[in-house]
Amino acid sequence: MAPIQWTDDFDMACQQAGQDHKLVLLDFFSPT
Amino acid sequence: MTYSDAQVIDTITARFVPVQINTQEAAGQPLVQRFYQVWTPDLRVLSPNGVDLYHWNGYLPPAEFVPQLLVAQAQTLLRLHDEPGAAAVYREVLERFPTSAVAPEAQYFFAVSAYKHSHNASDLLDNWRRLQTRYPDSIWRVKQSFIEEG
Numbered sequence: 001m002a003p004i005q006w007t008d009d010f011d012m013a014c015q016q017a018g019q020d021h022k023l024v025l026l027d028f029f030s031p032t
Numbered sequence: 033m034t035y036s037d038a039q040v041i042d043t044i045t046a047r048f049v050p051v052q053i054n055t056q057e058a059a060g061q062p063l064v065q066r067f068y069q070v071w072t073p074d075l076r077v078l079s080p081n082g083v084d085l086y087h088w089n090g091y092l093p094p095a096e097f098v099p100q101l102l103v104a105q106a107q108t109l110l111r112l113h114d115e116p117g118a119a120a121v122y123r124e125v126l127e128r129f130p131t132s133a134v135a136p137e138a139q140y141f142f143a144v145s146a147y148k149h150s151h152n153a154s155d156l157l158d159n160w161r162r163l164q165t166r167y168p169d170s171i172w173r174v175k176q177s178f179i180e181e182g
Contacts (some may be wrong), residue, residue: 001038004045006052010063010082017049018080023108025048025101026084028064028074030055 037094043101048077077104085111099129103138110145119145136170139163143176 007013010026017024034040044050053060055072063069067076067084076087086104106121122142129135143159160176167173 001041004035004041004050006050008052008054008059010051010053013049013051014078014080014082017078020049022047022049022080023105024076024078024080024082025044025050026063026067026076026078027050027052028055028060028067028069028072028076029052030072 034092034094034097037097039098040094040101043098047101047105075104077101077108079108079112095129096133099125099132099134099138102129103134103141106138106145107141110141110148115145115149119149130166136163136167136172139167140172140175 006027010024013024016022053063055064055069071089073091074087074089076084078084085108088100088104092100102121102125106118106125109115109121110118119142122138122145125132125138126135126142139159139162143156143162146159147153147156149155157179160179163170163173163176164180
């Protein structure tokens with residue numbers, strides 16, 4: 001199965017969510 | 033890892049546009065400050081105009097992460113006044129994940145979503161009463177316990 005296609009472009013993600021009638025999932029992470 | 037689980041991938045891909053921000057990098061600092069971020073993991077579900085409408089901290093295994101994602105989606109839909117959409121997702125949590133940690137929250141807000149759509153008091157009260165039998169030890173049962181008095 002293909003992995004999740006994460007982006008780090010917040011503004012583009014919001015725009016995409018509006019176009020696709022989806023919500024934005026924002027994951028703040030800290031590399032271990 | 034939670035993000036390599038097939039059900040997690042399916043749920044995120046179908047319902048969300050996923051954004052990851054590394055809190056240790058300079059490029060992430062504007063969003064860290066904007067969202068008052070303090071501890072990871074930190075997950076937010078946002079409306080398309082970038083408003084945080086549900087969030088949680090802490091690692092969850094896939095069996096808890098998927099229902100948590102669904103509850104976050106449902107609460108966001110409810111706050112965006114899509115009551116039928118919210119009720120459908122809360123119902124999905126109750127049917128697919130009835131023993132998950134967030135199931136009592138789903139039962140509480142399924143009642144709220146149904147009532148706010150129908151304005152029929154029985155949609156609220158009958159569904160809240162299910163907390164008394166299905167999830168009697170839950171804080172969400174306590175939150176409707178005023179209807180148990182008298």
